[in-house]
Amino acid sequence: MKTEKVDKKQAILEAAEKLFCETGYEGTSTRQIARESGANMAMINYYFGSKEGVFVEIMNERIAGFASQLKIINEDKISALEKLHKVIEGYVNRILNNTAFHKMMHRELSLTQRPEMYDKIKDAMSHNMQLIDRIITDGIEDGSFKQVDVRMVIATIMGTVTNIVIAPNKVMPCSNFDLNDPKNKKIIKERTIAHLKDLTTVYLTSKK
Numbered sequence: 001m002k003t004e005k006v007d008k009k010q011a012i013l014e015a016a017e018k019l020f021c022e023t024g025y026e027g028t029s030t031r032q033i034a035r036e037s038g039a040n041m042a043m044i045n046y047y048f049g050s051k052e053g054v055f056v057e058i059m060n061e062r063i064a065g066f067a068s069q070l071k072i073i074n075e076d077k078i079s080a081l082e083k084l085h086k087v088i089e090g091y092v093n094r095i096l097n098n099t100a101f102h103k104m105m106h107r108e109l110s111l112t113q114r115p116e117m118y119d120k121i122k123d124a125m126s127h128n129m130q131l132i133d134r135i136i137t138d139g140i141e142d143g144s145f146k147q148v149d150v151r152m153v154i155a156t157i158m159g160t161v162t163n164i165v166i167a168p169n170k171v172m173p174c175s176n177f178d179l180n181d182p183k184n185k186k187i188i189k190e191r192t193i194a195h196l197k198d199l200t201t202v203y204l205t206s207k208k
Contacts, residue, residue: 009047011037013061016054021100025055025108056120059105063124066094070131080139081201087132088196092161096189099165099179106162129154136204145204153204157196164192 015037019028030044030051048054073086095102109118132154139145164171168179168188178184 008037008039008043012039012044012047012054013058015039016051017058017101020055020058020108021104024104025051030054052117055108056117059121060124062101062105063121063128066090067124067128067131069094070128074131074135080135080142080144081205083135084132084139084200084204085197087135088157088200089193091157092189092192092196095161095165096179096185096192102162102165106166139204146207148204153200157200160196161192164188 012033016028016033019032019036028051030041033039033051033054034041034044044051044054048057069090070087073083073090076083076086078086129151133150136145136148136150136153140147140150165179168177171191172184172188179188
């Protein structure tokens, strides 16, 4: 019985994520989520309280997944630069493996009418930022990296990936480039990772 409840809860989250990506937060109703997941409205209210509760749970799950990855990288006995490069690989792969979700998240959280939703996940997001911040700060403290604006470095990495997801034509010459095509996705992943590794290596390790 307990497994059945977990499965139903997961089914609701998966159905909601699909609908949020396709029609946006406002365009999705709890009734649609119930129909798509095979659950009923009472189950959605029981597990999540509301549509916003479902949305926040999805976000927190994704953020927690990346946090686990960052924790493993942070504890690895490798240099700060190698750690940062692993972060770049992990982040690029996570985002480009599910571009629809990232676009939806970026769109919904940037809307001014969603401050209360952002407040509910900002602590989890802040925790991930602190883990990346720690890697770069450790590199500065042990002399591997020069003194830099750490949060600007993080914003540069994340902003580059977001920009590629939202407007891939900025980095691809052909207008019919499709990020959902596996071949195209592989090309853009490799280019993005190589570029960000080169960028951070040169910027963080070259002496003024």
